[in-house]
Amino acid sequence: MGKPFKSGYDVIIIGSGVGGLTAGALLSKAGLSVCILEKEPHVGGYLAGFRRKDFRFDTAIHWLNQCGPEGVAGKIFSILGKDHPVAIPQKRIRRYIGNHHDYLLTNNPEELKAAWIKEFPHEKKGIDRFFKAAKKIGAAFNEYSTVFRTEESMGFWERIKNKLPLIRFGSAFIPHLGYSGEEGITKGLNRYFKEKKLHDIFAADGDVIGCMVPIGWAYYGDFQSPPRGGGQVIPEWLSYLVRYYHNDVFTNCQVEKVLVEGNEATGVVFKQRGEEIQLKANHVIAACDVETLYNKMLPASVLSNKLRKQLEEADIYSxxxxxxxxxxxxxxxxxxxxxxxxxxxxxxxxxxxxxxxxxxxxxxxxxxxxxxxxxxxxxxxxxxxxxxxxxxxxxxxxxxxxxxxxxxxxxxxxxxxxxxxxxxxxxxxxxxxxxxxxxxxxxxxATPVTHWRYTGNKQGTMMGAKPGKENMKNKVARYRTPISNLLIGGQWAELGGGVPIAVKAGTNAALLVLQKENKKAFRLLADYMDAKITAEVFESSGVFHAYDNSWKPKPTPAERKKS
Structure with a gap:
């Protein structure tokens, strides 16, 4: 007999990916009662990983970014616990191999720039401008942690003040918007260099910004490898935090319905090992596939045909x-x-x-x-x-x-x-x-079918909806739903993907709950997200509950065998 469910919770979270777990950990630290429901046998979503014999494999990690001390994920993890898994900075970052080239991008991009200039001296001016533009994009991402609070949590004047840092962030990307697809990327790269061999380096990239981002991140040391033990130690740590505060994380729980009374979410109905269970809650955070939420868990009348179509036609990652x-x-x-x-x-x-x-x-x-x-x-x-x-x-x-x-x-x-x-x-x-x-x-x-089976994500997409003009225009990404007290809290709440976007989404979903349930905690977290206070001030306030930093990572299968 497993741990019993409580009679009700302040917050129920659907999905135990990094977004759902981050929201759960923050809300638990704020003193709310939380229950996280995961359909799979293990927490983590795309970071769940798996074991075969004595080998451990990550499911979807290519690299990490924004996990350093000043990154989005790093800043949030640091206020949750000093024992958080630490991502490892990379020196050798990306190797480009093609029919006629083999180049290495390191944490010193000037080396790659020098190699290109040596091989293509007639393109020196354009190469210099290309790396300068990439560095500007890297600088924008380096300040990303100052613009990661959602405007949905802001008042009128806060939104006005927020426009300036958003404009500063976006200004690095604006000159390169629209240069995508076969013709667009050729046209965009031609603004810097016309040498075909340089174009061939980016033969698989879909847009000019995608060509520049890795170089930009490299300038600011924002490439990290997963912590020791693999990417799955991140959800293991976050789920430990939720349980530390006497809250619940349950697996093998397939949510089938969000309960709605009037126009307010009041709980969920789910199945665990064939048994149907109903749980009540003041808030529900859907850190799961957004179309599954609207098409299977809610009445069809909740979403207009226009919004439903916009979600269906959203441009998503492969x-x-x-x-x-x-x-x-x-x-x-x-x-x-x-x-x-x-x-x-x-x-x-x-x-x-x-x-x-x-x-x-x-x-x-x-x-x-x-x-x-x-x-x-x-x-x-x-x-x-x-x-x-x-x-x-x-x-x-x-x-x-x-x-x-x-x-x-x-x-x-x-x-x-x-x-x-x-x-x-x-x-x-x-x-x-x-x-x-x-x-x-x-x-x-693993195929897209595999990824769909284990995450429930539309078409097995790795990172949800892409940043882009149409997705922004249609407001594909948002936290609030037409139902009061029902929020989106996973990667579908934001455009983009990966660990930093999931952490951002989970943090903002928690912030929106705190805006209703705990004004002091809301204000403190909002000020920290806005870089108005330091982590030390946040921790010394006493508003959020203390944590004893007691998590210990479990040995990997290989380590257990060795011992």
Whole structure:
């Protein structure tokens, strides 16, 4: 018999991704009673990770950013607990490999700039301007933590004052907006250099801003590797905090309905191991897929047809085919290093780089065990290979659908994903590591169907809705819903994705709850988010409950075996 549910809660949170867990931890620290309901057996969403034999794999981590002391995630984690998992700064960041190039971006981008100027001296002025523009974008992101409070929590004059820092942040991006797609990116890069070999470096990028962002982040040291133990230690720590304050995190709980009385959310109905359970709450935070919320958990009349269509047609990030590989040696012995490798082809279009054909697709390679040896047994290693992918490929990856619209996997599905994995491994062995196939102990393949199954995210998208003119115009991302006391609190509340966006969303959802439930806590957290007070002032106020920093990360499977 597990821990019993309470009769009611101040806040119920649907989903235990980083957004839901951040909201839960902050609200717990503020003294509210919280219950987090997760449909899967483990917390974490895209950071849940998994174990195969004595290897630990992250599900979706390419890199982290905004996790340093001054980043969005770093600032929030620091007020939650001094024992938070610490992301590791990267030195070797990104390797660009193509038919005729192989370049390395480090935490000193001037080295890459010098290499390009040496090879293409006739493009020196344009290369200088390109790196200067990228650095400006990096500077904007470096100040991102000063503009991460949502305007939905602000009064009229606060919103007016907030416009200036938002304008400063956006000014770095405005000159590059609109330069996307095959023709747009060529036109945008031509503003800096016309040399085709330089254009080919970004053959897989969809817009000019995407070409510049990695360089901009590198200028400000904003590339981090996951903490020791992998990305999953972040949700493990956050869920520990929620329970430390005597609140609840329950898994295997599939929420089916948000209870609404009048126009106010009053709780949820969910199933746990076949049993239907109803819980009451003063507030509900949906840190889950937003279309699932509106289409399955709420009455159809809640959302207008116009808003429903805008959500359906929102421009979202791709999903991926992900190969998690266990090696009988270190990846370093095969020619890999700690940096993220992007392999593209100058003969493939942007669309082909993400179209699902493994012979033409971009390949992204990561070596987690080189960054963190605790992820693999002694003498072994891990390799993660990504290929952009969409649910529409091969009619849903040859799956069928049941009467509830769920994807049903079959032998054709399994054969397809393994055939693609073999092609990608073969390409990788020819380009970087000829001996790779002979050192593979086993591998696990995830598709967009897999990502959809474990996260519930529309089409298995990795990061929700993209920043862009149409999504902004249609206000696709928002915290408040047409139902009072029902908030969006996961990545769908914001445009963009990744850990910092999830932390931002969870923090703002918690802030909006506190605005109604605890004015002192609201004001203190708002002032901290606005950089009006320091973490020390926040902690010494006594408004939020103290924490004894008692979390200890669990040993990885490899560490347990070694001991």
């Amino acid at each position: 999903s991926s085919l992900t190969i998690s590989i266990a090696l009988d040696c270190s990846p370093g012995q095969l020619g890999f290093s700690e940096e993220l490798i992007h392999i593209s082809s100058d003969s493939a279009t942007i669309e082909e780089h993400s179209g699902g054909d493994p012979l033409k697709s971009e390949i992204v390679v990561l070596t987690p065990s080189l960054r963190d040896q605790s992820l693999a047994p002694e003498g072994c290693g891990t390799l993660t290979v990504f290929m952009p992918a969409y649910m529409s490929f091969k009619d849903g990856w040859y799956t069928t659908k049941d009467e509830h619209g769920n994807y049903v996997r079959n032998e054709d599905y399994r054969r397809l994903k393994n055939e693609i994995a073999e092609v990608l491994i073969d390409r990788l062995s020819k380009i970087i590591a000829p001996d790779l196939p002979s050192h593979i102990l086993f591998y696990d393949v």
